[in-house]
Amino acid sequence: MQHNLKALTTESRNERSMQIDTAQPMDILRIMNEDDKKIAKAVEDVLPDIEVAVQYVFESFKQGGRLIYIGAGTSGRLGVLDAVECPPTFSTDPGMVQGIMAGGENAFVKAVEGAEDKPEAGEEDLRKIGLSEKDTVIGIAASGRTPYVIGALQYARSVKAKAVALSCNENALISKEADQAIEVVVGPEVLTGSTRLKAATAHKMILNMISTSSMILLGKAYENLMIDVHVSNEKLKERAINIIMKVTDVSYDRALKALEAADLQVKIAIVMIKKSLTKEDAIALLEQSDGYVRKAIETE
Template sequence: MKPDLKALTTESRNERSMQIDTAQPMDILRIMNEEDQRIAKAVEKVLPDVEAAVTYAFESFKQGGRLIYMGAGTSGRLGVLDAVECPPTFSTDPNMVQGIIAGGENAFVKAVEGAEDKPEAGEEDLKKLGLTENDTVIGIAASGRTPYVIGALQYARSVKAKTVALSCNENARISKEADTAIEVIVGPEVLTGSTRLKAATAHKMILNMISTSSMILLGKAYENLMIDVHVSNEKLKERAINIIMRVTDVSYEQASEALEASDLQVKVAIVMIKKKLDKAEAIKLLEESQGYVRKAIES
């Protein structure tokens, strides 16, 4: 018997947008904006579950493991989007946080029909990565029933990796396959079933929280500054110089010189200035402090 989609919150009709097809542009925008305001409150309700996911990811990183997002369609794209932003923001290895989308990389820009319907494909994609018990896998599916994600989570559990199911429906099918379930209930979409709207926004917020929080716990922030930013262009170089200036209270010229002397490593430049050390000494102190700048400069 086929599942009853009408029973899913993500497939139900929104009473507040029933006449949207006859609305004027500003009225359409107001309806969407009002619905979007409900998203943050929905995310707030699941923060304890998100905390569990952050803990899994942090522990995986400490053990040399990875954070792997798995999803199809919009859900898969959100995982890829969050993953690819980690290297420039936090100077992480591209393998540390990965986003896998059903149908492969080409599916990011062009839908691959039927890719999400194969649970064995989710398993195979994780096998290709050499998944281990040190990794954390987050399966993303707004409906909570995507076979590709179910297969991925089942395989991840079989190798004792930590697993998280992220959906927008209560008692979601994927929740049964994970150590922790995040079911963020944002309510019916403005356009019935179009989960690229509220559901996707909620999931992006949560993925941002998971990756950013775990990176902060790893010492990749000082106060609220991105001290591990990867300096790969002029804009990021200027940002790096300004970060150094804010932490150390030196001039633009001194910050720039320290950044160059540190081979564009913001953490190292900060420790060099604060502790009056050369590059090699600053790197050694950071290693002894496990990469935490605050611990290094207060030692």
């Protein structure tokens, strides 16, 4: 195991930062900034693999299935972070996108030592949520060798759920347990082995892409606007009003009235205005259009 760890790109030493312990603050920042510039290119190189993952997730959603992120440590936290942002951004049910991490919810704020070393724990956590063949599981591990994630992906495939492995090393162990591997190789970290740096940034970018792309494909955007935003506070209400104004070209007051008449549902408010419909008729038209606003408002 020690030999394997040394062979990983994520555990290699970065030649550019060998003297970072004697560098001045600005020099440290420049070294880190220069290294971070490589992340977007590494993500670009695996876009075809990410596309496959997006198709898996989209198909899961269309079948009433879920997107499940699972990982340990920083990797697990990234999955939880992406999952919890989906309900306010896209008005999704909290169960539709879930983040699970080794050690449970408490591990998000305090490390649970050894939690990632048990493959059976990954399986058990997926059993607890009733994983089915309709779901897509994305196992996240920068090293690509976390036993907890390996166990989770093996179980996912055993129940015929789609399994995606996200790592930062080539030929990662978790890749062998997945229907689709995404190996985004960002190179050695500025601080050797600290994968909360470039590796985590790359993974955050990819998770953003997967969830956002899937939601757009589901019709939760019109042009580049968040038309399914959950209006849960004054800031989001103002955002919703502005979205309605941009799409329909009406006044603030009219947009506000439509939003309130639509029970704070932006999609419904837009269709009401664009098609001069009542709330009930707008809802019916959206249902006929599978929830796609563009399709609804372009209907003759």
